[in-house]
Amino acid sequence: xxxxxxxxxxxxxxxxxxxxxxxxxxxxxxxxxxxxxxxxxxxxxxxxxxxxxxxxxxxxxxxxxxxxxxxxxxxxxxxxxxxxxxxxxxxxxxxxxxxxxxxxxxxxxxxxxxxxxxxxxxxxxxxxxxxxxxxxxxxxxxxxxxxxxxxxxxxxxxxxxxxxxxxxxxxxxxxxxxxxxxxxxxxxxxxxxxxxxxxxxxxxxxxxxxxxxxxxxxxxxxxxxxxxxxxxxxxxxxxxxxxxxxxxxxxxxxxxxxxxxxxxxxxxxxxxxxxxxxxxxxxxxxxxxxxxxxxxxxxxxxxxxxxxxxxxxxxxxxxxxxxxxxxxxxxxxxxxxxxxxxxxxxxxxxxxxxxxxxxxxxxxxxxxxxxxxxxxxxxxxxxxxxxxxxxxxxxxxxxxxxxxxxxxxxxxxxxxxxxxxxxxxxxxxxxxxxxxxxxxxxxxxxxxxxxxxxxxxxxxxxxxxxxxxxxxxxxxxxxxxxxxxxxxxxxxxxxxxxxxxxxxxxxxxxxxxxxxxxxxxxxxxxxxxxxxxxxxxxxxxxxxxxxxxxxxxxxxxxxxxxxxxxxxxxxxxxxxxxxxxxxxxxxxxxxxxxxxxxxxxxxxxxxxxxxxxxxxxxxxxxxxxxxxxxxxxxxxxxxxxxxxxxxxxxxxxxxxxxxxxxxxxxxxxxxxxxxxxxxxxxxxxxxxxxxxxxxxxxxxxxxxxxxxxxxxxxxxxxxxxxxxxxxxxxxxxxxxxxxxxxxxx
Amino acid sequence: xxxxxxxxxxxxxxxxxxxxxxxxxxxxxxxxxxxxxxxxxxxxxxxxxxxxxxxxxxxxxxxxxxxxxxxxxxxxxxxxx
Amino acid sequence: xxxxxxxxxxxxxxxxxxxxxxxxxxxxxxxxxxxxxxxxxxxxxxxxxxxxxxxxxxxxxxxxxxxxxxxxxxxxxxxxxxxxxxxxxxxxxxxxxxxxxxxxxxxxxxxxxxxxxxxxxxxxxxxxxxxxxxxxxxxxxxxxxxxxxxxxxxxxxx
Numbered sequence: 014x015x016x017x018x019x020x021x022x023x024x025x026x027x028x029x030x031x032x033x034x035x036x037x038x039x040x041x042x043x044x045x046x047x048x049x050x051x052x053x054x055x056x057x058x059x060x061x062x063x064x065x066x067x068x069x070x071x072x073x074x075x076x077x078x079x080x081x082x083x084x085x086x087x088x089x090x091x092x093x094x095x096x097x098x099x100x101x102x103x104x105x106x107x108x109x110x111x112x113x114x115x116x117x118x119x120x121x122x123x124x125x126x127x128x129x130x131x132x133x134x135x136x137x138x139x140x141x142x143x144x145x146x147x148x149x150x151x152x153x154x155x156x157x158x159x160x161x162x163x164x165x166x167x168x169x170x171x172x173x174x175x176x177x178x179x180x181x182x183x184x185x186x187x188x189x190x191x192x193x194x195x196x197x198x199x200x201x202x203x204x205x206x207x208x209x210x211x212x213x214x215x216x217x218x219x220x221x222x223x224x225x226x227x228x229x230x231x232x233x234x235x236x237x238x239x240x241x242x243x244x245x246x247x248x249x250x251x252x253x254x255x256x257x258x259x260x261x262x263x264x265x266x267x268x269x270x271x272x273x274x275x276x277x278x279x280x281x282x283x284x285x286x287x288x289x290x291x292x293x294x295x296x297x298x299x300x301x302x303x304x305x306x307x308x309x310x311x312x313x314x315x316x317x318x319x320x321x322x323x324x325x326x327x328x329x330x331x332x333x334x335x336x337x338x339x340x341x342x343x344x345x346x347x348x349x350x351x352x353x354x355x356x357x358x359x360x361x362x363x364x365x366x367x368x369x370x371x372x373x374x375x376x377x378x379x380x381x382x383x384x385x386x387x388x389x390x391x392x393x394x395x396x397x398x399x400x401x402x403x404x405x406x407x408x409x410x411x412x413x414x415x416x417x418x419x420x421x422x423x424x425x426x427x428x429x430x431x432x433x434x435x436x437x438x439x440x441x442x443x444x445x446x447x448x449x450x451x452x453x454x455x456x457x458x459x460x461x462x463x464x465x466x467x468x469x470x471x472x473x474x475x476x477x478x479x480x481x482x483x484x485x486x487x488x489x490x491x492x493x494x495x496x497x498x499x500x501x502x503x504x505x506x507x508x509x510x511x512x513x514x515x516x517x518x519x520x521x522x523x524x525x526x527x528x529x530x531x532x533x534x535x536x537x538x539x540x541x542x543x544x545x546x547x548x549x550x551x552x553x554x555x556x557x558x559x560x561x562x563x564x565x566x567x568x569x570x571x572x573x574x575x576x577x578x579x580x581x582x583x584x585x586x587x588x589x590x591x592x593x594x595x596x597x598x599x600x601x602x603x604x605x606x607x608x609x610x611x612x613x614x615x616x617x618x619x620x621x622x623x624x625x626x627x628x629x630x631x632x633x634x635x636x637x638x639x640x641x642x643x644x645x646x647x648x649x650x651x652x653x654x655x656x657x658x659x660x661x662x663x664x665x666x667x668x669x670x671x672x673x674x675x676x677x678x679x680x681x682x683x684x685x686x687x688x689x690x691x692x693x694x695x696x697x698x699x700x701x702x703x704x705x706x707x708x709x710x711x712x713x714x715x716x717x718x719x720x721x722x723x724x725x726x727x728x729x730x731x732x733x734x735x736x737x738x739x740x741x742x743x744x745x746x747x748x749x750x751x752x753x754x755x756x757x758x
Numbered sequence: 759x760x761x762x763x764x765x766x767x768x769x770x771x772x773x774x775x776x777x778x779x780x781x782x783x784x785x786x787x788x789x790x791x792x793x794x795x796x797x798x799x800x801x802x803x804x805x806x807x808x809x810x811x812x813x814x815x816x817x818x819x820x821x822x823x824x825x826x827x828x829x830x831x832x833x834x835x836x837x838x839x
Numbered sequence: 840x841x842x843x844x845x846x847x848x849x850x851x852x853x854x855x856x857x858x859x860x861x862x863x864x865x866x867x868x869x870x871x872x873x874x875x876x877x878x879x880x881x882x883x884x885x886x887x888x889x890x891x892x893x894x895x896x897x898x899x900x901x902x903x904x905x906x907x908x909x910x911x912x913x914x915x916x917x918x919x920x921x922x923x924x925x926x927x928x929x930x931x932x933x934x935x936x937x938x939x940x941x942x943x944x945x946x947x948x949x950x951x952x953x954x955x956x957x958x959x960x961x962x963x964x965x966x967x968x969x970x971x972x973x974x975x976x977x978x979x980x981x982x983x984x985x986x987x988x989x990x991x992x993x994x995x996x997x
Contacts, residue, residue, distance in 0.1 A: 036933035039941030040925065042876020042916035046942055049875040129866070130859065170801055171767040184834065185766025213839075214976050216880040216888055217942040266878070266942025267976050270839025298881040345834040361766070376839035422763055422831035423810035461815060463838055489939055489977070528838025610816040650936035654978055658939065661979035685885035685974065693980040694964075694971040710814060720839055 017712035026501040033493040044264045047220030047236030048295045056125040058294035059132035063114035066148035066370040066678025077138035083131035086287035094252035101249035115338035117679040118303025125284035148370040148678035152335035155179040155367040163368035181340035182366035189359030194327025198318025206388040208745040209671035210310040217266020223281035224291040229253045238272040239525025246275035261516040262486040270376035302683040306375020309334040313388040323407040327359040336374030347381030349421035354457035356417040379460040379720035390456040390728030429642030429706035430616040437618045452737030458617040458724030462717035463528030464609030468521040471542035473601040477588025481512040484523030490651035491531045502543035504570030529717025534609035545603030553597040611710020617641035619725035623733040630753025638700040644708035644716030657699040663726025665691045762830045771798030786820035806835030847908040850918025858905035865900035876916035887973030890946035897953040916945035928990040937986035939977035
């Protein structure tokens with residue numbers, strides 16, 4: 014759907030900072046999240062998890078648990094279907110293992126009991142006989158030909174023969190003559206990097222309440238980024254039909270990509286089917302960290318050549334990602350994104366994914382991009398240092414722009430990178446003085462953004478208000494932005510519109526809330542649905558006025574005659590038209606179903622000042638500024654919120670957050686005390702600068718904004734820390750012990 | 759005829775070609791023709807691909823029109839967070 | 840395990856409940872009393888999502904036993920607004936977009952109110968350190984700190 018020239022008009026609602034519709038419920042404690050509802054007769058479910066990184070399940074004896082008073086059902090992997098589709102099969106064996114456990118924390122059995130404490134007691138009575146297998150948790154180790162094999166036969170056809178069976182994915186992107194490019198360079202730097210897996214760290218653990226009858230009809234209430242995804246997974250894993258499952262998404266207490274998969278809902282349904290009662294499962298934080306989505310861990314080599322005046326002549330990256338115990342394609346995204354910010358004559362990125370005995374990777378904001386761009390931006394910064402060049406000028410000199418052949422294939426059209434870099438250069442932050450042990454870093458970031466499958470139904474109520482029904486859980490304020498776009502298009506005040514999120518039985522299929530797609534794609538469908546309703550209203554009024562349908566226009570929330578030839582009818586407001594809908598043909602509604610494309614890629618630039626403590630290795634973030642192209646910021650507060658939240662998650666990734674595995678392959682820090690996410694006292698204000706370079710693929714020019722902000726912080730901070738500490742840091746996180754070691758040699 | 763660019767790791771499955779020419783007027787025809795001409799590409803196409811048309815990325819839109827004047831790039835299927 | 844009768848005051852209302860000796864105050868509030876405003880983000884006192892006041896002291900309800908509420912005054916997010924009238928902190932959080940997913944919000948509001956009762960005119964640094972025990976993963980804290988300061992200024996001039 015093309016950018017609307019009309020969007021040049023002055024927006025009335027879009028771009029304002031209205032109060033969010035879910036605000037009052039959230040500040041008074043009334044909002045209902047995954048764990049907040051209960052049902053009569055409800056049982057409590059609990060999951061038994063593997064203590065081993067890798068083991069064959071010899072036998073599971075559930076008899077003692079079943080015999081415990083208050084236990085109403087016990088299930089194991091044998092109670093789930095074995096879907097043929099590989100994706101669903103992975104979900105099934107990840108929900109409850111079958112033959113092998115693949116990581117510390119892998120679910121093996123579950124119970125439902127009349128109380129939490131009985132359920133807890135019961136899982137201790139389940140006896141699992143494990144034959145422990147050798148394990149591997151490091152990506153480089155997993156790629157060695159003699160590494161323990163996590164799963165057999167999972168390599169794609171693109172993986173060359175002779176590699177470890179852990180290697181599942183191989184990809185390569187790029188263009189141009191690398192050798193010729195490197196030969197033209199005055200300086201070439203080649204560095205290797207490692208990054209730890211991190212967790213999305215949403216504050217609300219996964220939770221659900223599920224009920225499934227012997228007739229195959231079920232209901233699930235759960236916190237998820239996609240109720241239709243939950244439905245598909247549950248139907249496949251339980252062998253029931255999608256039409257029989259109604260999934261309702263609760264308020265969601267954070268996701269960041271981490272709630273784009275299914276861990277507990279099929280288990281709760283299986284328990285419920287056996288027990289004949291609703292079952293609630295709430296994960297503990299320990300379970301969340303051990304068994305739900307961390308990111309990939311990575312090992313990367315980057316080589317970049319530059320002339321002494323700062324032109325990049327050639328660039329090559331090799332990425333080795335591990336997405337845990339299952340195949341995944343995150344490295345494809347990382348490899349495509351790595352050099353996206355640059356206009357390069359010769360570039361190549363090669364990617365590999367290797368399985369390790371870690372939990373299944375689940376997307377986390379711009380999956381794959383933060384790590385590869387961290388490595389690339391670190392080397393660019395080091396080249397600038399070595400050649401005595403200004404890092405912003407070098408980015409501007411090499412920046413991708415309209416007409417640039419991107420490193421991942423297509424030629425860019427309208428993109429906002431240069432404007433974003435120029436905004437950073439003009440900002441006072443860039444020239445502010447620095448003190449001793451302080452350093453300034455910057456980095457570009459990039460994300461693709463998606464559209465995707467979307468349904469919206471918009472109803473004109475008889476009192477002249479408007480209801481919008483959409484199917485994407487609201488993770489960042491999207492109900493507000495959707496209501497705003499409906500109000501804008503219809504010409505009614507924002508508070509006349511209420512947007513609700515449908516359960517799976519009330520609206521057609523929607524893709525998950527991912528890829529920064531909701532404000533873009535659901536917004537687009539809402540605008541189309543509103544236009545359909547407007548068309549219908551104009552048609553009805555044309556009948557009343559007895560003129561041509563085309564002679565009625567919609568302006569400022571009213572139907573009006575198009576011009577003098579259409580007569581002198583007084584305008585009719587939406588409310589007036591709604592009030593007589595029954596007389597003019599019945600209820601008025603608009604709807605739109607689309608697989609939206611044209612989301613438009615997004616770039617951001619982050620500037621960061623840090624101070625390192627030479628005695629402790631601790632890093633303090635002194636100042637942080639985020640510059641990002643939002644296309645059109647529908648609700649600027651929540652655009653800023655995305656930019657600030659993403660930046661801080663990136664700060665955590667850069668400085669502290671880390672999955673730490675012991676020699677035994679077990680996760681050593683499965684709690685918020687030891688897996689340290691940034692707290693308020695760690696941080697300065699996060700300044701934001703929103704640029705608005707309209708996306709040609711959206712009527713209002715909207716681009717997704719949610720993911721790009723997590724991409725630049727890793728390198729922005731690494732570059733600032735490296736400059737402050739006088740030593741190039743090549744491993745994340747730059748935790749105090751690691752930095753101290755680097756500084757003291 | 760439409761020219762479509764394959765990403766590097768697919769080229770080994772398409773006789774080493776970077777650009778493949780096929781007869782097609784939309785994405786569906788393009789993907790069908792690619793899988794027929796180079797059966798090695800069929801598994802990837804079945805798993806899912808994206809296509810960039812003059813710089814705009816499309817995930818699954820079969821009936822998107824394409825012609826010889828367009829830049830058509832095959833890309834892996836996109837996932838997000 | 841036998842349950843124990845407990846008499847307490849919650850948000851000014853005298854309340855009686857039965858709980859097991861090992862049951863947390865958080866579980867009592869959520870599971871027995873239907874007060875689900877306090878959230879369990881970790882169960883180990885690290886995230887602050889279950890912050891409540893116990894006899895005027897800010898505590899993590901997940902680290903307090905239900906039986907410890909015997910004879911005590913408990914204040915939760917459910918008691919923060921006066922009927923329809925929001926507490927200034929609650930109102931400003933909505934006005935200034937200091938929340939996104941909102942799951943940490945009840946705990947942060949309870950904690951921020953406790954701060955402003957002790958220190959009506961805190962510096963940004965004092966707010967940041969006071970709220971260091973309340974994790975928020977969505978906002979980057981920026982708008983939260985600013986909203987607390989706006990509410991504090993408003994409360995001082997009231």
